[in-house]
Amino acid sequence: MNNKTIIVAVVIALVAGLATWFWWSGDERAIRKQLALIEEAGSKVENEPPMEALVKATQMAALFNDPCRLTVEMAHHEGSYARKQIQDRILLVRSLFIQVAVTLHDTAIGRIENKTTTVRGTIRLRGKATGEPIADIQEFKAEMAKIDGKWLFTSVTIVEVLER
Secondary structure: OHHHHHHHHHHHHHHHHHHHHHHHHHHHHHHHHHHHHHHHHHHHOOOOOHHHHHHHHHHHHEEEEEEEEEEEHHHOEEEEEHHHHHHHHHHHHHHHHEEEEEEEEEEEEOOOOOEEEEEEEEEEEEEEEEEEEEEEEEEEEEEEEEEEEEEEEEEEEEEOOOOO
8 A cells, every 4th residue: 555545544534533423422512511501600709790690590591491300309309390490599599609619520421312311420519608618519410301402401300418
């Protein structure tokens, strides 16, 4: 084989590999983008303007199907909520904090079948509420579905991490 044939073969293999990567990882990338938005929009800086708080709550609420099932096992709470109700709760929770950073860790996206998947991970909140430092870590399990081309949360379960 001459050098030209080798170069053509390498280019074809590279293009095929990239096309496969984009084709197979597109949904996972879209889901990870949604998770990144939770971190970004969930976090709050000190003296955040009210309009920015509303925009962030609206962005987060748009990630949820209407309605979405929310479960907090520790509080024995379970219910189905409309997107507007979720937005109101997001605003309420964020208003309790002067400043907060939301980070997701150990997120694992399950196998995507029939435009649905399960996401598991840990959510960490660090910040200040009325001057007091706050640190909370909870595990979550979320069911997501691709609805009208967007990955939305259809069910979210929060489980508090037990102290070791």
